[in-house]
Amino acid sequence: MTRRIFTLVLITAAFLSAAAPAMAKDEAKVKLDTQKTATVVQGSSAWVVVNWRGSTADATGFRVVATTKAPGVEISYPDNTGDHTSLMFNDVLSSDEIDFTAIHVDVPYGTKNFKLDLVATWNDGEKDVSKDFKVTVPTVEYTGDDVAISTDDAGSVPTDEPSWVGVDWTGMAPSIGDVEMTATGPSGAAIAYPGERDWTSLYHDNQLDQGETDVARFLLDASGLEAGVHKFEVTLSYSRGDSPARTSGVVTVHVAG
Amino acid sequence: MERSSIRRISIVAAVCGILLLPACSQDSYQSEVALEARWQCDVQRQAFAELGDMNTEFESRLASEGITPDEYASFRAELEGSPQLRSEVLEAYDQYCVTADD
Numbered sequence: 001m002t003r004r005i006f007t008l009v010l011i012t013a014a015f016l017s018a019a020a021p022a023m024a025k026d027e028a029k030v031k032l033d034t035q036k037t038a039t040v041v042q043g044s045s046a047w048v049v050v051n052w053r054g055s056t057a058d059a060t061g062f063r064v065v066a067t068t069k070a071p072g073v074e075i076s077y078p079d080n081t082g083d084h085t086s087l088m089f090n091d092v093l094s095s096d097e098i099d100f101t102a103i104h105v106d107v108p109y110g111t112k113n114f115k116l117d118l119v120a121t122w123n124d125g126e127k128d129v130s131k132d133f134k135v136t137v138p139t140v141e142y143t144g145d146d147v148a149i150s151t152d153d154a155g156s157v158p159t160d161e162p163s164w165v166g167v168d169w170t171g172m173a174p175s176i177g178d179v180e181m182t183a184t185g186p187s188g189a190a191i192a193y194p195g196e197r198d199w200t201s202l203y204h205d206n207q208l209d210q211g212e213t214d215v216a217r218f219l220l221d222a223s224g225l226e227a228g229v230h231k232f233e234v235t236l237s238y239s240r241g242d243s244p245a246r247t248s249g250v251v252t253v254h255v256a257g
Numbered sequence: 258m259e260r261s262s263i264r265r266i267s268i269v270a271a272v273c274g275i276l277l278l279p280a281c282s283q284d285s286y287q288s289e290v291a292l293e294a295r296w297q298c299d300v301q302r303q304a305f306a307e308l309g310d311m312n313t314e315f316e317s318r319l320a321s322e323g324i325t326p327d328e329y330a331s332f333r334a335e336l337e338g339s340p341q342l343r344s345e346v347l348e349a350y351d352q353y354c355v356t357a358d359d
Contacts, residue, residue: 038304046304047311051297053347078308089333096343097336098297098350102308 029055030062030093030120032133034100037116039138043241044174044210045074045106050118050135052100054093059122059129062091064101070114074106093122105137109175109241113138146173146240149249150213154232156254162192162221167234167251169216171208178239179206181216185232185253188224199237208238220253227257286342289332292322294349 033051040046052062063084066075077085087099103116118133150168157163167181180199183191193200194217202214216236235248296318305311319329336342 034301038302040304046306047308048304049301049311051301090337092337094337094343095340096347098294098347100297100300102305102311 029124030059030122030131031055032118032120032135033098034135036136036138039140040105040107041142041174042107042111042139043109043142045104047102047104048137049100049102051098052087052093052120054095054097054099056095057125058095059093059124060091061128062087062093062120062122064103064121065119066103066116067119068105068114068116070111072108073111073114075116076104076106078102078104107137107139109142109243111139142173144172145247146171146176146245147208147236147238147247148172149234149236149247149251151251154251154253156256157220157222158256159223159225159227162190162219164217165220165232165251165253166215166217167249168213169202169208169236170213171210173240174210175241176208176238177206178237178244179208179216180237181218181234182237183218183232183234185220186225186230188226189230189232190221190224192219192221194219222253222255225255227255229254286332286335288322288324289329290342290345290349292318292324292329293332293336293346294353297346297350298354 031053033053034049037048037050038046040048050064063081063086065084068075077083085101085103087093087101089099093099105116107114114137116135116137118135119130120133121128121130123129148170150170151166154165154167157165165183167183169179169181179202181201182193182199185191200216200218202208202216204214208214216234220232230253232251232253233248234251235246237244237246239245296315300311300314303314305314316326319326324332336346
C-alpha cells in the first residue's frame with residue numbers, strides 16, 4: 001500500500017514538474033505570419049491581408065494600427081473598426097489560432113515596394129500588450145494602355161439640326177481622372193461642347209475607374225457637311241495619378257442626306 | 258454479474274464515451290479544417306479591390322467544397338472552444354503554406 005502511494009506521488013510530481021513551465025508562461029503571445037502581402041499595382045488601391053498566429057493563451061481585444069513612411073501611401077481600415085483593423089471573425093486570437101486582418105492601401109504611381117509598420121495591441125489576460133511588426137507590400141508598375149476608345153461608329157446625324165455625338169471610353173489603368181475630350185472634324189463641321197466650354201467630359205463624372213466605360217458627347221452641327229460618312233478625330237486628355245496624359249482616336253459619323 | 262462489476266463497466270463505458278466524443282466531432286469537420294487552412298493561407302496572397310470581394314471569394318470556396326454557411330458557422334463556433342481543432346487547422350495550414358511556398 002505504501003509503495004503504491006509512493007509511486008502515485010512520484011507520477012504526480014513528474015506530471016506537475018513537466019506542466020509547470022507551460023503554466024508559468026501562460027500569457028498570450030502573437031506572431032505575425034505574413035512577411036510579404038499580395039502585390040499591389042502602382043496607382044491603384046487594394047485591400048491586403050496579414051495573418052496572425054496565436055500561441056499559449058487567448059489574446060483578447062486584438063487590434064492593429066498600420067503606418068508607413070512611403071510618401072503618398074494612404075492607409076484605411078474596415079468601416080466597422082474605423083481607426084484600426086481587427087481580426088476577421090472577432091477580436092480574440094486564441095492559442096494556435098490563425099486569423100487575419102485586412103488593411104486598405106492607396107498606392108500612388110511610382111511607389112516601389114514599401115513597408116507597413118504594424119502596432120498590434122491585445123490583452124494577455126493580465127495586462128495590455130503592445131508589439132511592433134513590419135510587413136512588406138510589393139508593388140508592380142501598371143503596363144498597358146491607359147484608356148481605350150470603345151466607339152468606332154458614332155451613328156448618324158441629320159443636317160437640319162445640331163445633334164449630340166457620343167464616344168465611349170473605357171478606363172484601363174488605375175486612377176484616371178480630369179478627363180476632357182475635344183473633337184475635330186472635316187471642314188464644314190461645327191462642333192460645340194456643353195456649358196459653352198471648349199471641351200466636354202464624361203457623362204457620370206470626370207474619372208474612369210479600371211474597366212469602367214463612360215460616354216463623352218459633343219454637339220455637331222452638320223448643316224455644312226455633305227451627306228455621307230465623315231471621320232472625326234477625338235482627343236482625350238486626362239491625369240494618370242498626378243501626371244497629365246493624352247490619347248486620341250477616330251470615330252465615323254454618318255451625315256444623313 | 259455482480260453489481261460492482263456492472264458499475265465498473267458503466268464507468269469505463271462513460272469514460273470511453275467522453276474520450277471518443279470529441280474525436281468523432283473533430284473528424285466530422287475534416288472538410289472545414291482543410292478549407293479553413295487553405296483559405297487562411299491563400300487570402301494573404303491576394304489583393305482585393307473591395308472587402309466584399311473577399312467575402313465573394315470565400316463564399317465561392319464554401320460552395321465548391323459543398324459546405325453551407327450554417328455548417329461553416331458551426332465549425333467556427335466549435336473552433337473557438339476547441340484547442341484540438343485549432344491545432345488541426347494550424348497543422349494543415351503549415352503543411353499547405355509550406356508546400357505552396359515551394
